[in-house]
Every structure is written in structure tokens, then in C-alpha cells.
Amino acid sequence: MSENPKRGHFAQEKGEIILREHEFDGIQEFDQKLPNWWLFTFYAAIAWFVGYWFLYYGIAALQSPQQVVQEQILAVQAAQLKELNKTLATLDDSKLVHEWAANPTAVAAGQTTFSKNCIPCHGVDLSATQDDGTGRKSVLPGLPLTDHQWKFTNKPMGLFNLINKGSPPESTGNNGAKMEAWGQKLTPVEIAQVLSYIISKVPEDFKDIPKPAAK
Ligand code: HEC
Known part of the structure; x- marks a missing residue:
């Protein structure tokens, strides 16, 4: 230190050089007055914290990102369930076989869904095998x-x-492989369509399902 700095009390004015009273292995520490901009930021952060804390935990006026996401997930699940129930209310064994699987539009839509999602595991021809190019x-x-x-x-x-x-x-599972829940990715109508496509490939397996009762 060039001048003879005061020791052991706090800086009162700007530029005043004070050394703290402690010294370790010859290392000394300044005690400078902190700049006002720094202090202001520090106090503002404390005030911000108090306000924020109050809004979050005091009166729960704000939602954490996690709560927002959770609510959105719940909303999506509720919408999915509503959609599913709506479709299920109009479906039964005989309608699937005699109306859906007999409807070329539904079967074609089902084939598209099948091509996009199911071929990797069930094969293009639904045989769960794949030609490796050598026959x-x-x-x-x-x-x-x-x-x-x-x-x-x-x-x-x-x-x-x-x-x-x-x-x-x-x-x-099949050799340990299980199938995922497609309801997470496909709408109930798409599932009914893809099933119509499968049924249309093996109608003889479903010939015992009676026709819908005449209205
Ligand atoms: C990642 C591979 C994979 C994909 C993709 C996949 N499946 Fe499956 N699927 C399986 C497995 C594995 C089983 C057998 C599950 C078990 O034994 O628990 C199965 C079983 C089935 C069964 C029952 C078959 C039987 O003999 O009872 C049907 C129906 C079916 N899948 C339809 C579909 C449809 C429709 C799609 C496309 C939307 C699809 N799968 C996509 C792997 C898959």
C-alpha cells in the first residue's frame, strides 16, 4: 500500500481506501464503499424477490412453468378422453365389421395410417415379416x-x-416386444380406420360378427 491506509473501520466516502483488519499470509482485503448502481441493483433484486415470492406462494397468482405444462397436459388428456368416448359411443363390433370395414374410404384412410405407423413392426403385407431383397x-x-x-x-x-x-x-410381449398405446398418437377415428383396414384383409376372421340390427 502506498499511503498509510486506515484499518479496521468501514469506508465512509467514495475513494476512501480502507483495509479490513484481518490479514492472512500477507493477503489483505480492501473495504471499499460499494458503488450505488451496484447497491441499487442488489436492493432492487431483494424487493423483486419479495414481490415475486408473494405472488407465487403468498396468493398463488402466478403459475410455475411446470404448473402451466401440467395444466396443458391435463387439458389435452381431457380432450382426448372426450373424443374417445364420443367415438366409442358410436362403435360396436358389428358396426366396425359391417359399416367401417365395408366402407372403402375408411379402409383407404386406415391403410394410410397403417403405412405411416405400423409397417416397421407388422410389415407391408401385415405378415410381420419383411423381404430383405434377396427373397x-x-x-x-x-x-x-x-x-x-x-x-x-x-x-x-x-x-x-x-x-x-x-x-x-x-x-x-412378443419375444419381449410390447406394443405402445397408439391412442397417444392417433385419434379414435384413425384407430377405427386402421382397424377397418386390418379387418378388410382378413374378413373371414370376423364373419361370425352379426350385422347391425335394422333400425
Ligand atoms: C414398434 C413395433 C410395433 C408397431 C410400430 C406397431 N405394433 Fe402392433 N404389435 C407389436 C407387438 C410387439 C405386438 C404384440 C404385443 C404383445 O404380445 O404384447 C403387437 C400386436 C398388435 C396387434 C394384436 C395382434 C394379435 O395377433 O393379437 C394388433 C391388432 C396390432 N399390433 C396393431 C397395430 C397397429 C394398427 C399399428 C399401427 C398403428 C401397430 N400395431 C404398430 C408391435 C408393434
Whole structure:
């Protein structure tokens, strides 16, 4: 230090050089008055915190980003459920087989949905195999849908549920592979359409489903 700085008390004016009373291994510490802009920012931050704290926790006027996202998720889930219930109210086994799967528009829409989502595991021809280009077939993770065997249910509404909710909880999967709940990605109508497409490929499996009662 050039001058003989005062020690042991606090700086009172700007530019005053004060050294704190402690010294460790020859290292000393200035005690300067903090600039006003710094102090102002510091106090403003405290005032901001008090206001913010009050709005968040005092009267809960503000929502955390997490709460906002959670509410949006709940809203989406509620809308999905409403949509599902609306579609389910108009669906049953016989309507799926004799109206939906007999409707070329629904079947074509179902084929599009199938191509976009289901081919990687169930194959282009629904056989759950894929031609590897040399004429040999490699096996895909899904189950064949045209082998006339239905692992869980052969009832159209049961299959609707299976596609909507994915593998049942008790399923150990196909060689360990389970199917996801497509209701998260597809609308109920799209599920009914994709199922119509599957039914239209193996109508003989559903020939015992009676026609809808005449109105
Ligand atoms: C990532 C692979 C994968 C994709 C993609 C996939 N599935 Fe599956 N699917 C499976 C597996 C695995 C099973 C067997 C599930 C089990 O045993 O728990 C299955 C089972 C099924 C079954 C029951 C078959 C039976 O014999 O009972 C149907 C129906 C079905 N899937 C339809 C679909 C439809 C429709 C799509 C497209 C929207 C689709 N899957 C997309 C893997 C997939």
C-alpha cells in the first residue's frame, strides 16, 4: 500500500481506501464503499424477490412453468378422453365389421395410417415379416395380423382397445416386444380406420360378427 491506509473501520466516502483488519499470509482485503448502481441493483433484486415470492406462494397468482405444462397436459388428456368416448359411443363390433370395414374410404384412410405407423413392426403385407431383397424374409417385432390367430382377442372392439391402449399390462410381449398405446398418437377415428383396414384383409376372421340390427 502506498499511503498509510486506515484499518479496521468501514469506508465512509467514495475513494476512501480502507483495509479490513484481518490479514492472512500477507493477503489483505480492501473495504471499499460499494458503488450505488451496484447497491441499487442488489436492493432492487431483494424487493423483486419479495414481490415475486408473494405472488407465487403468498396468493398463488402466478403459475410455475411446470404448473402451466401440467395444466396443458391435463387439458389435452381431457380432450382426448372426450373424443374417445364420443367415438366409442358410436362403435360396436358389428358396426366396425359391417359399416367401417365395408366402407372403402375408411379402409383407404386406415391403410394410410397403417403405412405411416405400423409397417416397421407388422410389415407391408401385415405378415410381420419383411423381404430383405434377396427373397429371404426377416422377422419383424410385431405379430402377424393375417395368420388368423389373435393373441389377446378376436373381437373388433377388443382389438380397438388393444391398439388404443397398447399391450395389456399382463402381456410379456412378443419375444419381449410390447406394443405402445397408439391412442397417444392417433385419434379414435384413425384407430377405427386402421382397424377397418386390418379387418378388410382378413374378413373371414370376423364373419361370425352379426350385422347391425335394422333400425
Ligand atoms: C414398434 C413395433 C410395433 C408397431 C410400430 C406397431 N405394433 Fe402392433 N404389435 C407389436 C407387438 C410387439 C405386438 C404384440 C404385443 C404383445 O404380445 O404384447 C403387437 C400386436 C398388435 C396387434 C394384436 C395382434 C394379435 O395377433 O393379437 C394388433 C391388432 C396390432 N399390433 C396393431 C397395430 C397397429 C394398427 C399399428 C399401427 C398403428 C401397430 N400395431 C404398430 C408391435 C408393434
